[in-house]
Amino acid sequence: MLTKRIIPCLDVKDGRVVKGIQFVQIRDAGDPVELATIYDEQGADELVFLDISATHEGRKTMIEVVREVAATLAIPFTVGGGIGSLEDMRAILRAGADKVSLNSAAVRNPELVTEGANFFGSQCIVVAIDARYDEELGSWRVYTHGGRKGTEWEVLEWAKKVEASGAGELLLTSMDQDGEKTGFDLELLKAVQEVVQIPVIASGGAGNAQHFVDVFQDAKADAALAASIFHYKETSVENVKDILKQNGVHVR
Numbered sequence: 056m057l058t059k060r061i062i063p064c065l066d067v068k069d070g071r072v073v074k075g076i077q078f079v080q081i082r083d084a085g086d087p088v089e090l091a092t093i094y095d096e097q098g099a100d101e102l103v104f105l106d107i108s109a110t111h112e113g114r115k116t117m118i119e120v121v122r123e124v125a126a127t128l129a130i131p132f133t134v135g136g137g138i139g140s141l142e143d144m145r146a147i148l149r150a151g152a153d154k155v156s157l158n159s160a161a162v163r164n165p166e167l168v169t170e171g172a173n174f175f176g177s178q179c180i181v182v183a184i185d186a187r188y189d190e191e192l193g194s195w196r197v198y199t200h201g202g203r204k205g206t207e208w209e210v211l212e213w214a215k216k217v218e219a220s221g222a223g224e225l226l227l228t229s230m231d232q233d234g235e236k237t238g239f240d241l242e243l244l245k246a247v248q249e250v251v252q253i254p255v256i257a258s259g260g261a262g263n264a265q266h267f268v269d270v271f272q273d274a275k276a277d278a279a280l281a282a283s284i285f286h287y288k289e290t291s292v293e294n295v296k297d298i299l300k301q302n303g304v305h306v307r
Contacts, residue, residue, distance in 0.1 A: 059277065060306075061306065064105065064280045068106075085286060098292050099130060100130060100131075101132070102130060103132075103226070104133065104134045121152060122151055125151025128151075132152050133226075144171050153179070156226060157182055158185065159199035159200050169221045172220070172223070176223075187230040188243075211246060214250055226280065227243070241274045245274050254278065255278075256276070256278040257276040258281075
């Protein structure tokens with residue numbers, strides 16, 4: 056049986072780790088290199104680094120920070136934000152990342168997912184989906200540019216599209232739950248899991264260790280990502296894994 060992965064997320068703005076609620080109310084959470092080192096030592100299975108303002112500000116992900124963070128890690132490391140071409144992907148991977156995460160660029164040019172998968176391998180291509188529920192439409196919609204811009208894509212259709220395009224994994228964030236600490240959006244996760252075969256990383260809403268149990272047992276997520284509860288030491292990777300083991304969830 057495949058083990059479930061616990062993934063701390065470093066949302067970085069201007070070289071500092073930050074965290075918000077529903078993608079706004081941003082506050083400082085620390086130094087990315089220091090936090091990366093701590094999570095590696097705590098037994099995190101992977102790390103995700105998202106330059107959350109790169110696309111919105113029209114600039115590239117900070118290569119130097121990526122290089123510094125990668126130099127501290129012995130675990131897989133995914134980087135996203137401002138990646139819009141094969142050349143950008145190559146630069147990020149050369150700086151030490153194991154995977155790249157595409158969001159806005161993938162929506163703008165779905166062929167980029169295919170190009171990246173063909174050139175670097177699907178295992179290197181993560182498509183991040185920022186989803187918000189639309190009451191009028193009765194479905195989830197895809198958002199880009201750090202949650203600032205809505206799109207015409209419905210989440211389930213987009214998930215199927217990027218899987219067919221060659222994505223190796225989905226990073227699925229519930230914007231409605233983000234930073235609320237009331238639990239992952241199990242309904243959203245179950246819906247996406249039903250239409251794709253590739254691994255799905257759950258993101259948005261983790262508030263305690265039990266929420267990880269719920270997302271693995273009820274929504275069958277392949278991995279779960281969290282930020283503020285780790286950054287502000289409300290719990291630790293070790294504690295979450297201990298609780299998961301006690302509940303029969305297989306972790307490393």
